[in-house]
Amino acid sequence: MxxxxxxxxxxxxxxxxxxxxxxxxxxxxxxxxxxxxxxxxxxxxxxxxxxxxxxxxxxxxxxxxxxPTLRKFLLFPLTNAANFLVTTAGVYVVVDVLHAGSRFAPLLASAVAVPVTFVVSRLIMLPGAEGAEDRPQPQVPSA
The missing domain is CATH 1.20.5 (Single alpha-helices involved in coiled-coils or other helix-helix interfaces)
Structure with missing residues (x-):
C-alpha cells in the first residue's frame, strides 16, 4: 500500500x-x-x-x-534553467557520445529533464516542506 x-x-x-x-x-x-x-x-x-x-x-x-509569492515567482525561472541544462547535456550525450542521431535526441533528453525539472519545481514551490510530515514534531511539555 x-x-x-x-x-x-x-x-x-x-x-x-x-x-x-x-x-x-x-x-x-x-x-x-x-x-x-x-x-x-x-x-x-x-x-x-x-x-x-x-x-x-x-x-x-x-x-x-x-x-503564489513574489519569492517563488522570481525563483520559478530556475525550473526552466534546470530543464535547459539537462536537455542540452542530454542532447550532447545522445548525439556526440552515443552517436544515436540528432533527430530524436531532444525527446530522449527530455525524458530525463522533465523529472529533474519536477524536483527543482517542488523545491521552489514547497521550500522546507520536503519530508516535513516525516520529521518528529517537538513535544510541548504539559503544565
Missing part, C-alpha cells in the same frame, strides 16, 4: 505533466499569434515569458496547492 506522501507526489507529478502540456500549447499558440506582428525572436521571448508566468500560477494552484 502506498503512503499518503507517495500518492501526493504522484498526483503532483501527473498534474505537473498536464500543466507542462498546457504551457507548451499556450506558448506555441502565443508564438504563432505574435509572429503575425513582430519578429520571431520577439514573438518567442514574449510567448515564453507569458507562458512561463501562466505555468507558475497553474503549478502553484493545481500542482502544489500553495499560495
Amino acid at each position: 502506498r503512503s499518503a506522501r507517495a500518492r501526493r507526489i504522484s498526483r503532483q507529478a501527473l498534474t505537473f505533466a498536464v500543466v507542462g502540456v498546457v504551457n507548451t500549447a499556450t506558448y506555441y499558440a502565443l508564438y504563432l499569434l505574435l509572429l503575425t506582428w513582430c519578429p520571431y525572436l520577439v514573438a518567442h521571448v514574449l510567448a515564453f515569458g507569458i507562458s512561463m508566468t501562466g505555468s507558475f500560477f497553474l503549478n502553484a494552484r493545481f500542482t502544489y496547492r500553495v499560495r
Whole structure:
C-alpha cells in the first residue's frame, strides 16, 4: 500500500505533466499569434515569458496547492534553467557520445529533464516542506 506522501507526489507529478502540456500549447499558440506582428525572436521571448508566468500560477494552484509569492515567482525561472541544462547535456550525450542521431535526441533528453525539472519545481514551490510530515514534531511539555 502506498503512503499518503507517495500518492501526493504522484498526483503532483501527473498534474505537473498536464500543466507542462498546457504551457507548451499556450506558448506555441502565443508564438504563432505574435509572429503575425513582430519578429520571431520577439514573438518567442514574449510567448515564453507569458507562458512561463501562466505555468507558475497553474503549478502553484493545481500542482502544489500553495499560495503564489513574489519569492517563488522570481525563483520559478530556475525550473526552466534546470530543464535547459539537462536537455542540452542530454542532447550532447545522445548525439556526440552515443552517436544515436540528432533527430530524436531532444525527446530522449527530455525524458530525463522533465523529472529533474519536477524536483527543482517542488523545491521552489514547497521550500522546507520536503519530508516535513516525516520529521518528529517537538513535544510541548504539559503544565
